[in-house]
Amino acid sequence: MTAAAISSREQALAGGLAFAMHVLFLILLVFGVSWQHQQIDTAVVVDLWRDLPTAPPVAEAPPPPQVKPEPPPPMPKVEAKPPPKPEPAPAAKPDIALKEKQEKDRKLKEQQAAEEKKKLAAEKVREEALQKKKLAEAEALKKKQAAEAAAKSAAAEEQKARDALAAQQAAAAKREMDKYMDGIRTKVKRFVLVPPSLQGNPEAEFVVTLLPGGEVLDVRLAKTSGNAAYDAAIESAIRKAQPFTVPAGNEFQQYFRRFTMAFRPVQ
């Protein structure tokens, strides 16, 4: 066999072996790691809930009440009546000069009186019209005020209803949060080892700060039970019991980011 044939055979063999080596390593790696993955999967912590907290109701803000401003009542048209035409004084026949003069005087007087009368009448008419107009205006104002008052009371009622709804929702949310709280308390209680030196039923208060995943970030003693061993037991129990089941999003920020929890050995 020539050297060239030998070396080409060796090259092919080397290539095949190198490839087989990599396939072998890949298989080992894949199976090795996925086996570990399954091992991890088998250890699962389960929380038992008697009644699952429902999803928080999506608070739907009621649409703002649309108060339609009623069009103001049409102003009554006040038509100024044209002043009545003064009746011309009946022409007196002039008999005599005096008489004429008297007549003239009288006529003048009459004319003056008539003019006065005419003036008075016009004044009266104008006054009447003014009165009427004022009355109408007052009426309109009254109507408008009534409408405004009605709208105001409607809005107040709406606000009241909204407040009531919000309060109801808040109460419902609070109930849900209490469920979560009870879950946390129950979970912690499982880990508490009550020290034998404890006497009575003292209460210890803790301020717990959580991360959104339910992990404990910080536990601080807010009020001691008077027994340091019991305090320490609860603190370590809180740390051991994590992660807690907590709601997500706003509810978490509002109720579970930082909360105070009281513990008693017997409750």
Added chain:
Amino acid sequence: MNATLAHDMSVLSLITGASLPVQLVMIILLLSSLFSWYYIFLKIFTLRRAERQTAEFERQFWSGADLKDLFQRAVNARDSAGSLERIFESGFREFTKHRREPGVDVAALMDSTRRAMRATYQREMDKLESSLSFLASVGSVSPYVGLLGTVWGIMNSFRGLANVGQATLSHVAPGIAEALIATAIGLFAAIPAVVAYNRFAGDVNRLAIRFDSFTEEFSNILQRQVH
């Protein structure tokens, strides 16, 4: 949250989930690993053959066979001859050629013979040492290439972390695991290459010493023949 916790951590998903530069680094490392293993196997075969041939020729040479017979055999089987056989052939050819010339100086004759053997020795050594430098560079460079992929992947995963308000371990861990695969592949390529390089360099060195000592001894034998 649950999506990240339920992250599939098998190797295949880690590789397919990596970013493009990291995948590129992985492909480069995989290719260099393939080639280095190819050369490792090739070198194992070549060196084993060279050792076998050297041992066989030494046995024939020192068993007192006629030099002319040995030379004839080496010329006939030139294709499948070993390195030592070739050194012997070139030296003996030069020696017989020069010896026929009238009035040749012994020192000059031995010098030219030695030069011829030296030249063949260099050629053979070059053949034996070929692609050892490739193994050396794979062994020294691929950890750095893998590290580059890892650094890039971790950079990416931390940049993604900047968008998350609340950073937890489950946000960072998959990205870092993905990135660390690159280092793992780099080490996987480098370790066999380094081990093989050291081993082969030692083997070639031992062969070189054997060739050297043979050259010296053969020169002595030839020099004795002149007188």
